[in-house]
Amino acid sequence: xxxxxxxxxxxxxxxxxxxxxxxxxxxxxxxxxxxxxxxxxxxxxxxxxxxxxxxxxxxxxxxxxxxxxxxxxxxxxxxxxxxxxxxxxxxxxxxxxxxxxxxxxxxxxxxxxxxxxxxxxxxxxxxxxxxxxxxxxxxxxxxxxxxxxxxxxxxxxxxxxxxxxxxxxxxxxxxxxxxxxxxxxxxxxxxxxxxxxxxxxxxxxxxxxxxxxxxxxxxxxxxxxxxxxxxxxxxxxxxxxxxxxxxxxxxxxxxxxxxxxxxxxxxxxxxxx
DNA sequence: AACCAGGCGCATA
DNA sequence: TATGCGCATGGT
Numbered sequence: 642x643x644x645x646x647x648x649x650x651x652x653x654x655x656x657x658x659x660x661x662x663x664x665x666x667x668x669x670x671x672x673x674x675x676x677x678x679x680x681x682x683x684x685x686x687x688x689x690x691x692x693x694x695x696x697x698x699x700x701x702x703x704x705x706x707x708x709x710x711x712x713x714x715x716x717x718x719x720x721x722x723x724x725x726x727x728x729x730x731x732x733x734x735x736x737x738x739x740x741x742x743x744x745x746x747x748x749x750x751x752x753x754x755x756x757x758x759x760x761x762x763x764x765x766x767x768x769x770x771x772x773x774x775x776x777x778x779x780x781x782x783x784x785x786x787x788x789x790x791x792x793x794x795x796x797x798x799x800x801x802x803x804x805x806x807x808x809x810x811x812x813x814x815x816x817x818x819x820x821x822x823x824x825x826x827x828x829x830x831x832x833x834x835x836x837x838x839x840x841x842x843x844x845x846x847x848x849x850x851x852x853x854x855x856x857x858x859x860x861x862x863x864x865x866x867x868x869x870x871x872x873x874x875x876x877x878x879x880x881x882x883x884x885x886x887x888x889x890x891x892x893x894x895x896x897x898x899x900x901x902x903x904x905x906x907x908x909x910x911x912x913x914x
Numbered sequence: 915a916a917c918c919a920g921g922c923g924c925a926t927a
Numbered sequence: 928t929a930t931g932c933g934c935a936t937g938g939t
Contacts, residue, residue, distance in 0.1 A: 816920090853936060922934105926931085
C-alpha cells in the first residue's frame with residue numbers, strides 16, 4: 642500500500658481487501674451516504690470528506706489536514722492484513738461463503754465516543770431511524786461545518802444537557818442513556834481511551850457502568866470504536882447464525898478476530914435467506 | 915418472571 | 928389504510 646497526500650486529497654493505492662461501499666454501509670457506521678454514484682460523503686473526526694474507490698485505490702477529498710493519513714488509515718484498518726485473516730477464516734465453510742459473497746468488508750475504527758453513543762441509540766431500533774436520530778443529534782448539538790455538515794457532538798457538550806433537551810431527537814427512552822453516557826465519559830468515570838488496550842473483560846465492565854449499555858452495546862463499542870476485533874457483538878442475526886450454524890460455539894479459526902468473522906456472517910445472514 | 919417504556923420501519927392484511 | 932412485529936436495556 643502507498644499513500645499520496647495533496648493539498649485537498651489523500652490517495653491510498655494498492656489496498657488489499659477493502660470495499661468502501663460495503664464497509665461504510667454494513668451497519669457499523671451511520672453517518673455515510675452515497676451522494677452520487679460511488680461518492681460517499683460523511684463526517685468523521687470533525688472532518689467533512691468525500692470518499693471514492695476505483696479498484697484498489699481510494700481517494701479522500703475535502704477537509705484534509707497535516708498528518709491525516711494516519712487517521713484514515715486507522716479508520717479503514719489499513720494496517721491489518723485482512724487477506725491473511727480471511728484466508729484463515731475461510732477454513733470454516735460458512736465463513737468461506739460469507740467472505741466470498743461480500744469481499745472487502747473491513748472493521749471501521751470510529752471514534753470511541755461516537756461509537757458508544759451511536760450504539761446506545763441503536764438498541765431496540767432499526768437502521769433508518771438510528772440514522773435519523775444521529776443526524777438530529779449532530780444538527781442540534783454538533784458544530785456547524787457548513788454545507789449541511791455537523792460534527793458529532795462531544796460528550797462534554799452533551800453532559801450539560803438534560804433529557805428534555807434531547808426531545809427533538811425523538812430518541813425515546815434512550816435519551817436518558819445518552820445523558821448518562823455523556824456525563825460518565827465527560828467526568829472521567831468511564832475512560833474510553835484505555836478500552837483499546839486494557840483487558841477486554843475489564844473494558845466490558847467499564848462500559849456497562851453506563852445506564853443503557855448492556856453486553857451488546859458494549860461489544861459494538863469495543864469492536865467499532867476501540868479497534869477490538871476480538872469483541873463479538875451478538876444481535877438477533879448473529880444469535881440465529883450461532884443457533885443454526887455453530888451450536889457448539891465459534892470455530893477455532895476465528896480466535897482473536899471474532900469481530901471480523903461476526904461482520905462477514907452478520908452481513909451475509911442479513912442479505913440472504 | 916413477564917411486561918412496558920418512545921417510537922418507527924417494515925411486512926402483512 | 929390498518930395492524931402487528933421486532934428491536935436491547937433497565938425498571939417494575
